[in-house]
Structures are given as C-alpha cells and as structure tokens.
Amino acid sequence: MNNHIAVDIGASSGRLVLGTLDGGILSLEEIHRFSNGFTEQDGSCFWDIDYLFNEIIKGLHKAKIAGISECTLGIDTWAVDYVLLDAEGKRMREVYAYRDRRTDGVMEEVGRLISPEQVYAKTGIQQLTFNSLYQLYAHNREELAAAKQILMVPDYLYYRLSGRLINEVTNASTMQLLNLATRDFDTDLLDLLNLKREQFAPLTEPGEDLGFITPELVETHDLPECRLICAATHDTASAVLGVPVQKDRSSAYISSGTWSLLGVELDHPVNDSKAMAANYTNEWGAYGTYRFLKNIMGLWLIQEVRRLDGGRYSFAELAEQAGACEGFRSLIPCNHPRFLNPDNMIEEIRRACAESGQPVPESPGALARCIFDSLALSYRSYLAELEELTGRKIEVLQIVGGGANNELLCQLTANIIGREVLAGPTESTALGNLAVQMIKAGRMADIHEARRIIGTSFAIKSYLPQAVPELDQLLVRWDKLHAAFNADERK
Structure with missing residues (x-):
C-alpha cells in the first residue's frame, strides 16, 4: 500500500494531504482543505470539535471518490486543549480554546500552591498561561471530577474514528503534567487538580498501530479502509520531524x-x-x-x-x-x-x-x-x-x-x-506526520532516511x-x- 493521508489541523485551517513515495521521491496532494478558528460564546472561546471531525470525514469521502480504497491515516493538531468524556464515552461540553481568558491570573494562583521551580523541575515545560495545567485548574471542579476520560484534541479525533483511547506523548507533554523522570503523569500535579491517573488513557508513542476506522463510519460515509497510525499529534512535533x-x-x-x-x-x-x-x-x-x-x-x-x-x-x-x-x-x-x-x-x-x-x-x-x-x-x-x-x-x-x-x-x-x-519545506507538518506512517508501513527505514528523502523531494x-x-x-x-x-x- 502506497497511500498515506495526513490530517493536519492548525488554529486557522486544516487539510487532508495524500503522500506517496515513488523512486525515492515523496509527493504530496491536497485532498481537502477547510477553515478553522475558535468562536466566542457567552464570553468564552471554544473550538467546534464536531465540525473538525465532520471535515475529516468529508476529506476521506473525497479520497474514496478519487479512487483510494485503502490507506493509512495520521492526525496532528495544536496542543494544550482537551476534551472531557463522560462514563458513556460521550463528550461532556464544548472544547475550550487556549486563548480563552479564564486562565488570567491562574498561573500566579497555582504558583502559591506549588512553586514554578518545582513544576519546571518535574515537567521541563515553560510557563505559559494557557498550559493545560492552568486550564484544568480553572475548570469547574465538579465537571472534572465527573469526567471518565480526559483526551487531547487529536486523541479525541482518533477516538471518534476508532473507539481507541490514547494520550499521545508529544501532545500530552504540553499539558505540563508529565514527569520527566517517571515518564508518566506527575502524582503531585494530579493531586493539585484533584484528578486521578485513571482519568487519562495510556501514554502512546508515535508509530503505534491504532487499528482501523470503525466499519460503521466506513459504510455510512463511503470511506476508504483506513489503518490509523499514531502520528506525532502535536503539530510542532510533526513539523520538526519534517525538517531536513x-x-x-x-x-x-x-x-x-x-x-x-x-x-x-x-x-x-x-x-x-x-x-x-x-x-x-x-x-x-x-x-x-x-x-x-x-x-x-x-x-x-x-x-x-x-x-x-x-x-x-x-x-x-x-x-x-x-x-x-x-x-x-x-x-x-x-x-x-x-x-x-x-x-x-x-x-x-x-x-x-x-x-x-x-x-x-x-x-x-x-x-x-x-x-x-x-x-x-x-x-x-x-x-x-x-x-x-x-x-x-x-x-x-x-x-x-x-x-x-x-x-x-x-x-x-x-x-x-x-x-x-x-x-x-512549507509542508513540514504534513511531511512529519506522513513520515511516521511510512516508517510504520515499512516504506522508510527510519526518521533519518525520512528526512533525507524530504530534503531531496522538496525545494x-x-x-x-x-x-x-x-x-x-x-x-x-x-x-x-x-x-x-x-x-x-x-x-
């Protein structure tokens, strides 16, 4: 199989990009493009996550019409924003956008409970007002306590496609909750938020095979048979993989x-x-x-x-x-x-x-x-x-x-x-996403070969x-x- 699709969604736009490798040259073809942006409702900023999911489905349907019957698929988006699922696996509320002002002053408030030096020593993540640590601290505590699962945005999109629950590491690390020494969620920071480790899915590395899109989605929307490969889901992580x-x-x-x-x-x-x-x-x-x-x-x-x-x-x-x-x-x-x-x-x-x-x-x-x-x-x-x-x-x-x-x-x-x-290359994020898929599929030996191919394939x-x-x-x-x-x- 030589059809690999990157779903690459940024804060202002998203697209589905087909990657194929022929004679050592990597080629890209944009299948579907759509706009993105947060909206303000009642003084808060939210992403329309259902719209993003539906645009992925539209793009995959276009791929099927274009003759792609099977492919691999990887997803990357921005970082720090999260989705809450209830006990039945349903989304509990709209997804806050990181530019929402609910975190104003929260970083200082948290700093009085645990020093910024301690947080940095544990996580190595820079102090930014919109980090998930501060977003979660500002979130309604009763709602957080009721959440069965907390997923990052690309994790949720994978979940909608496959039913598989993951917390992919490149995106999860931006939450400012992962401990560099234990390579897992930090217990002190979870305690600070009154959260439990079981509210987060297993940490998942890029390259893991997540199985296929559900048969129901394939049949209902006439989609290709897509094997989901866990990309480096933070778009910057994928972009860095795409740097020659x-x-x-x-x-x-x-x-x-x-x-x-x-x-x-x-x-x-x-x-x-x-x-x-x-x-x-x-x-x-x-x-x-x-x-x-x-x-x-x-x-x-x-x-x-x-x-x-x-x-x-x-x-x-x-x-x-x-x-x-x-x-x-x-x-x-x-x-x-x-x-x-x-x-x-x-x-x-x-x-x-x-x-x-x-x-x-x-x-x-x-x-x-x-x-x-x-x-x-x-x-x-x-x-x-x-x-x-x-x-x-x-x-x-x-x-x-x-x-x-x-x-x-x-x-x-x-x-x-x-x-x-x-x-x-300008398409480095999609290229890094595709590189992980192609390495998993055996089309490229490793990231070193992928970067060499990217460097010779694009101006x-x-x-x-x-x-x-x-x-x-x-x-x-x-x-x-x-x-x-x-x-x-x-x-």
Missing part, C-alpha cells in the same frame, strides 16, 4: 505558523534554572527526542491584522506592501501578553507603538512591516539564548511551515541574525545575510524597548 537535517552543520529550526517555535532537537531535556529563567520548554518528541524550544507569538499577529482589515489583501500582498515600507520604523515585543488575544490586534499594536514613543503604523503595509521586523529581531534574541543554554553555536536557521513562503521575513531574519536561513531556498545599516543602534533600541515593556508588565 543539515550534514556537518549545526542548525536550529523555526516552525513558522500561527506560532513561531524556535528550537533544537535533543536526546535529553534541559530543565535547569537557566532554561527556566529563559522560559524554554522541553516538549517530548518522537523516537525518544525532546523539542527544546521557545514559543514566539508568530504569524498570529499578521493573521489578526488581515482578519480585522476584512481580508482585503492576501498574505503575499501584505508582505509586498510591507517591503515597500521603511524598515524598523516601529517595533513591538511580540511575546508580550497583550498580543496573545487582544480585543483588536490592530489597535493593540498601534497603542503599543504610541505608548513607547514610536511612529504609529497606520496602513496595512506598515502594520505588516512592524510585525515582520519585530519577529526577525525576536528570532535573533531567542537564538542567542538558545546557543547559551545548549552550548551550541548555530550555523544555519531552518524555517519550515507557512512562514517559509514569506520571502521578506526570511530575508529580514537572515539579515538580523547574520546567518544563512534555509526556508522550506529549499537559501537566504544569505545582507548588511543592516546601523545594526548596533537598532539592537540597543530593541533591548530598551523590551526593558520598558517588561517594566510596565511588572507594575
């Missing part, structure tokens, strides 16, 4: 989408005090690895600007307009909490610039330029941290995901970090650094801007 390895060159990656995840792949966690102070995370990866990385706000900023502008311009058009604007005129600290989910991103950016005495970006192009300049400077700052924490000198930065298509951002990044940037564009006028003054200005915003946050 650079031989004899030390590299870091940025998985660039709604979030920019900057990091390296390690065979051991780094959860010391320095890593905690820099707020780096140790998310579990496939095949015994760890993703040591920093979460950066990412293209969410420009996605919101485009949405609020009525979608008048495509992302490519916004990048083109940004390129015509004066560079480094206005800057924002991308990772400041005020940009996580403001009421209006455009006005929030403008307020931040006005408050810091900078020119206020008025046009869509000026707003986009502000975002891209600020992201490139953020990448430089966090890359320097990454080198210090790992003791590695990074020679090349590999940008994968949707952001690899943004030529302006890629060139700005190369210029600011002073190193080569390799952009692509990678090189961006060499160009001189930035008065770079030293720009970096001093950037540091002062961060210091000022950090001081305001502490007030």
Whole structure:
C-alpha cells in the first residue's frame, strides 16, 4: 500500500494531504482543505470539535471518490486543549480554546500552591498561561471530577474514528503534567487538580498501530479502509520531524505558523534554572527526542491584522506592501501578553507603538512591516539564548511551515541574525506526520532516511545575510524597548 493521508489541523485551517513515495521521491496532494478558528460564546472561546471531525470525514469521502480504497491515516493538531468524556464515552461540553481568558491570573494562583521551580523541575515545560495545567485548574471542579476520560484534541479525533483511547506523548507533554523522570503523569500535579491517573488513557508513542476506522463510519460515509497510525499529534512535533537535517552543520529550526517555535532537537531535556529563567520548554518528541524550544507569538499577529482589515489583501500582498515600507520604523515585543488575544490586534499594536514613543503604523503595509521586523529581531534574541543554554553555536536557521513562503521575513531574519536561513519545506507538518506512517508501513527505514528523502523531494531556498545599516543602534533600541515593556508588565 502506497497511500498515506495526513490530517493536519492548525488554529486557522486544516487539510487532508495524500503522500506517496515513488523512486525515492515523496509527493504530496491536497485532498481537502477547510477553515478553522475558535468562536466566542457567552464570553468564552471554544473550538467546534464536531465540525473538525465532520471535515475529516468529508476529506476521506473525497479520497474514496478519487479512487483510494485503502490507506493509512495520521492526525496532528495544536496542543494544550482537551476534551472531557463522560462514563458513556460521550463528550461532556464544548472544547475550550487556549486563548480563552479564564486562565488570567491562574498561573500566579497555582504558583502559591506549588512553586514554578518545582513544576519546571518535574515537567521541563515553560510557563505559559494557557498550559493545560492552568486550564484544568480553572475548570469547574465538579465537571472534572465527573469526567471518565480526559483526551487531547487529536486523541479525541482518533477516538471518534476508532473507539481507541490514547494520550499521545508529544501532545500530552504540553499539558505540563508529565514527569520527566517517571515518564508518566506527575502524582503531585494530579493531586493539585484533584484528578486521578485513571482519568487519562495510556501514554502512546508515535508509530503505534491504532487499528482501523470503525466499519460503521466506513459504510455510512463511503470511506476508504483506513489503518490509523499514531502520528506525532502535536503539530510542532510533526513539523520538526519534517525538517531536513543539515550534514556537518549545526542548525536550529523555526516552525513558522500561527506560532513561531524556535528550537533544537535533543536526546535529553534541559530543565535547569537557566532554561527556566529563559522560559524554554522541553516538549517530548518522537523516537525518544525532546523539542527544546521557545514559543514566539508568530504569524498570529499578521493573521489578526488581515482578519480585522476584512481580508482585503492576501498574505503575499501584505508582505509586498510591507517591503515597500521603511524598515524598523516601529517595533513591538511580540511575546508580550497583550498580543496573545487582544480585543483588536490592530489597535493593540498601534497603542503599543504610541505608548513607547514610536511612529504609529497606520496602513496595512506598515502594520505588516512592524510585525515582520519585530519577529526577525525576536528570532535573533531567542537564538542567542538558545546557543547559551545548549552550548551550541548555530550555523544555519531552518524555517519550515507557512512562514517559509514569506520571502521578506526570511530575508529580514537572515539579515538580523547574520546567518544563512534555509526556508522550506512549507509542508513540514504534513511531511512529519506522513513520515511516521511510512516508517510504520515499512516504506522508510527510519526518521533519518525520512528526512533525507524530504530534503531531496522538496525545494529549499537559501537566504544569505545582507548588511543592516546601523545594526548596533537598532539592537540597543530593541533591548530598551523590551526593558520598558517588561517594566510596565511588572507594575
């Protein structure tokens, strides 16, 4: 069998992608694409999980119509959000979205019960207000107590397709509940939440065979015979698997989408005090690895600007307009909490610039330029941290995901970090998902061969650094801007 389908769902869109391997070349074909996004109801933010499941079914039906009678299937989505099941295996409520404000102040409240240092020593996961630990702490206690099972979003989608209950490790690790030493849920943190270990399914590694889609779904919806393979269900974990390895060159990656995840792949966690102070995370990866990385706000900023502008311009058009604007005129600290989910991103950016005495970006192009300049400077700052924490000198930065298509951002990044940037493949998440399936199916020997095949199958564009006028003054200005915003946050 040479039909492998990746279900890849992000915060703004999802798709089903067919992967086939022929003569050592991996080819992709998009079968079905759909939009995604949370909605607000009664002041809370929720995902429409039934809609996502139905779109998977639609995509598989399209595959059947196209002549695919059997295939393997893997699922990846975003992290940290969870689904509660009752004693009958039914979903108990709508699924909260991580940008919901119910966790405001919760991280500090939990910190008074167990120190952040203890939590980091146990889990190695960075402190983020939307981690599942804080979401679950904010959840109604009676409802949690009544939950028979707690699944992550991709676990739930696998469950709907097969009836199999799992907690896949790459996604489960983002909950900030897994203990690095025991490689299981931490008993102290479960006690803090009044939860029991049996409310979570067995931890499951990428590559495990989960059986077939239920016969009822196949017959009712005219679907292919799909053997479900457990992918690295956290989309970043799949994206990292899809990064071609650079031989004899030390590299870091940025998985660039709604979030920019900057990091390296390690065979051991780094959860010391320095890593905690820099707020780096140790998310579990496939095949015994760890993703040591920093979460950066990412293209969410420009996605919101485009949405609020009525979608008048495509992302490519916004990048083109940004390129015509004066560079480094206005800057924002991308990772400041005020940009996580403001009421209006455009006005929030403008307020931040006005408050810091900078020119206020008025046009869509000026707003986009502000975002891209600020992201490139953020990448430089966090890359320097990454080198210090790992003791590695990074020679090349590999940008994968949707952001690899943004030529302006890629060139700005190369210029600011002073190193080569390799952009692509843009479909790294789907590729990593497919790689796990193909390894399980015996089509590829291991992840090393998979990465070699990915590197030869897809175009990678090189961006060499160009001189930035008065770079030293720009970096001093950037540091002062961060210091000022950090001081305001502490007030």
